[in-house]
Amino acid sequence: MAGGPARQYNNRLIRWVEYRMPIFSAVEATIGRDMPTPKNLNYWWSLGSVLFLALIIQIATGIFLAMHYIPNGAMAFDSVEQIMRNVNYGWLLRYVHANGASLFFAAVYLHILRGMYYGSYKAPRELLWIIGVVIFVVMMATAFMGYVLPWGQMSFWAATVITNLFSAIPLVGNGITTWLWGGFAVDSPTLQRFYSLHYLLPFVIFGISLLHVWALHVHGSSNPVGISTRSKQDTIPYHPYYTSKYMSVIGLSFIVLAFLVFYEPNFLSHPDNFKPADPLQTPANIVPEWYFLPFYAILRSIPDKLGGVVMFGASIAILFLLPWLDTSRVRSARFRPTYRYFFWIFVLDVIILGWVGAQHPEGASLLIGRLATAYYFAHFVIILPFVGWFERPRPLPESISKPVLKSGAAVAEAAE
């Protein structure tokens, strides 16, 4: 998808800049002139755009919140109340930022599941997938540290619990936690470094996202049929076709975000975080934000401190290996009758883990959590490799155009 021969631009300003710094042709060389895109992308492919927008919203609201927030154990909680009560539109900025994080995670989970269903991680897009998982990990770190900043009870105890994960490391564990805290417990020094990193990491995410997009445009988007584009007939320009298509999803996301912000701004937060941090009193039920619940459930399912931490890390790290654990060469689940069922069972399993993560870790929910944890890992290390070997995929269409055009109608039907 090279940009082709040196291009003459019509706009004089662009020509002027291009002559001195060929930035426009460099961008075109990466994404291809007019961004040729498979013509059969469905709405699930819009999530990348939604995510980009979510990142921009978080950075924009965050920069303005940072103008009023004070990262100090004695003043942080009050400064957040100051934002909510006194700063002009401070309540709006903060609620958009807090609920925007949820939108961000909702979109990223759907984006990841899209990749899993349509096999977007398979050759030649393994690196693209790995970069994406790196973004996901940095996102989790950013969100966690952001959650600590309001310095309420949940903030404080989330910081305590998560930093204590590192104390599970043999020999050096306690030294590492002391180093992370900058003291002997979570306190002002911890808050200040979290604030510094919470401001830095979104820009790191932005940078890695550019790599993600770069890697994406080398071989272009995958597509619902999962076969590569072969000719010009298989593609259409990104603009205006996909810009307009994705605009509708962006609009829908905004409606959801606006509903949360204006009608239920605290629906996704926890009442205990309206109490200032108290290092002498742990809340009765510590629950992370909804987007961490499945991983939290895995952590709690293992009846061993180090084991729990290892499995918690492994549940995320295993995503890096996904391109090699899935042994099937067929990308799209549309043509994989067996995998398709296991995919939905996996989704159900993650939802169950999420539910377990919100319960007290005892009785039935503990047992269910253990079974669901076992299945989570089994999906990756047992089911995926074996299904790939034994499954008989349906016949693939000859090209993307075929099932769309009339002559390919029969193939398209078979694909359903």
Place this chain on the structure above:
Amino acid sequence: MATTAPHPGEEGPRRDFIFVAAISASAVGAGLAVWPFVNSMNPSRDVLAEATAEVDLTPIEEGQRITVLWRKKPVFIDHRAPAKIEEAEGVALGDLKDPQADADRVQRKEWLVLIGICTHLGCIPQGQRVGERLGDFGGWFCPCHGSHYDTSGRIRKGPAPKNLDVPPYSFISDTTIQLG
């Protein structure tokens, strides 16, 4: 570029209208979205709540000057002696860079209230404390770039373009003023 084949009758004013309408709606939307960000940088409500200050004048002797803080700015209050008042009233308006009669700058002759910030580049002029330079006209002298103010706080010499500002204030009793 992506150009759709023109359908007869669809080009022209109708499409132009859609373009203009879409761009206008986006511009309005962008403006509405940007405003909360911009406005969040304006003074917050707790800052605005501190926008007035009361000053008790009883302890200020004749000839004494005090400085109070109002909206984080220094305000000069000068209990002027009759000689100083005469001096201020005696100046011909033609001699002034920023002509203004002394009577227009005070509510009661013996009390001169000024914002103590040089109208040049924002330094605080000297003359409030005993021993400081009063400048060539017996008022205030700005050490940063040498502006001289007279006993009515008017600019007489130096780079400052305007007289020292008079803040909004009112006498809420004979011995108390409220700034703001």
